[in-house]
Amino acid sequence: MSSKKIKILSIDDEYIIRETISDYLEDKGYDIVEAENGRVGIEVFRSEKPDLVLVDLRMPEMDGLEVLSILCKESPQTPIIMVSGTGILQDAIEAIRKGAWDYVSKPIQDMAVLDYAVNRSLERARLIRENDAYKEHLEEKVRLRTKEIEKSNAQLRSTLEDIVESLSILTEKRDPYTSGHQKRVSVLAALIAQEMNLSSEQITAIRFAGQLHDIGKIYVPAEFLSKPTRLEEEEMAVIRKHSAIGYDILKNIQFPWPIAETVLQHHERMDGSGYPQGLTKDSILLDAKIIAIADVVEAMSSHRPYRPSLGVERALDEIKNNKGKRYCTSCSDALFSLFEKKREKLFDLLI
Numbered sequence: 500m501s502s503k504k505i506k507i508l509s510i511d512d513e514y515i516i517r518e519t520i521s522d523y524l525e526d527k528g529y530d531i532v533e534a535e536n537g538r539v540g541i542e543v544f545r546s547e548k549p550d551l552v553l554v555d556l557r558m559p560e561m562d563g564l565e566v567l568s569i570l571c572k573e574s575p576q577t578p579i580i581m582v583s584g585t586g587i588l589q590d591a592i593e594a595i596r597k598g599a600w601d602y603v604s605k606p607i608q609d610m611a612v613l614d615y616a617v618n619r620s621l622e623r624a625r626l627i628r629e630n631d632a633y634k635e636h637l638e639e640k641v642r643l644r645t646k647e648i649e650k651s652n653a654q655l656r657s658t659l660e661d662i663v664e665s666l667s668i669l670t671e672k673r674d675p676y677t678s679g680h681q682k683r684v685s686v687l688a689a690l691i692a693q694e695m696n697l698s699s700e701q702i703t704a705i706r707f708a709g710q711l712h713d714i715g716k717i718y719v720p721a722e723f724l725s726k727p728t729r730l731e732e733e734e735m736a737v738i739r740k741h742s743a744i745g746y747d748i749l750k751n752i753q754f755p756w757p758i759a760e761t762v763l764q765h766h767e768r769m770d771g772s773g774y775p776q777g778l779t780k781d782s783i784l785l786d787a788k789i790i791a792i793a794d795v796v797e798a799m800s801s802h803r804p805y806r807p808s809l810g811v812e813r814a815l816d817e818i819k820n821n822k823g824k825r826y827c828t829s830c831s832d833a834l835f836s837l838f839e840k841k842r843e844k845l846f847d848l849l850i
């Protein structure tokens with residue numbers, strides 16, 4: 500800012516003081532506007548919007564401290580210098596405490612003191628303005644960057660959804676009898692998780708794990724999967740490897756959730772009767788316990804090459820009869836309360 504453009508308001512009830520200050524500062528290149536009392540000073544301040552204010556402390560009607568407190572509220576960024584003839588230190592302290600930027604004693608013996616006070620306050624105001632502008636610029640940059648990150652996160656999430664969907668379809672392409680099984684398990688498991696009031700992140704994790712839980716079946720010979728009669732013990736043993744194979748396929752993908760571990764554990768049972776590790780109770784991930792229930796309900800409700808559908812009711816009986824034994828109690832309860840609330844919708848999903 501060039502000094503010629505800087506406007507200073509001088510408020511003083513003594514004409515001679517105003518003139519002395521104005522003459523001196525005009526010579527220094529400032530624009531000066533004057534007011535003969537506090538009330539007029541505030542009006543001139545509002546209309547002229549000066550860059551700095553010099554205000555006399557002792558004035559009739561409205562004293563300098565009152566003017567100071569009004570101007571500080573209206574424009575805290577405008578430097579105000581208190582000018583006082585009393586020369587009492589207490590006045591200076593009071594003025595500074597109330598928001599004055601500096602204090603000059605009258606009569607001003609050496610005008611360089613005034614010049615110094617004006618320059619120092621203007622410089623401080625300039626630094627504050629620059630600092631504010633810099634902060635605003637930084638905040639704007641942070642806002643823009645945050646938006647970019649959110650957008651790219653949303654794109655990544657959408658790509659991840661597509662990849663999971665494609666992997667899921669790939670598995671089921673080889674096994675048309677279980678087509679849509681993973682999708683339905685995923686939907687049912689996510690609904691159970693929702694009923695259990697899990698976080699949206701955990702629900703997403705369960706939804707993804709549900710869609711991929713049988714991915715290991717890609718290594719099981721197709722004829723085993725579509726065999727119209729009951730499987731031999733050795734064939735069952737091969738099929739049972741699918742959860743460990745699924746884990747191997749997924750373990751190197753850096754999902755933000757334990758998808759591979761959930762897939763590994765989806766045939767584990769609370770009482771240790773599951774596979775592949777025979778885990779029990781708390782050693783099984785909650786996500787896997789939920790998918791286990793959704794998996795059993797969906798599988799029993801669907802037709803299989805070796806048997807027709809057993810029906811949703813039979814599936815629910817299986818969970819009811821083994822709640823707290825094979826299946827997690829709170830997950831089972833969430834399933835039942837879900838069926839109470841959304842019976843029709845769930846039958847539509849499963850049949």
Ligand SMILES: [Fe+2]
Nearest residue numbers: 712713765766
């Ligand atoms: Fe499975």
Ligand SMILES: [Fe+2]
Nearest residue numbers: 680712713794
């Ligand atoms: Fe399954």
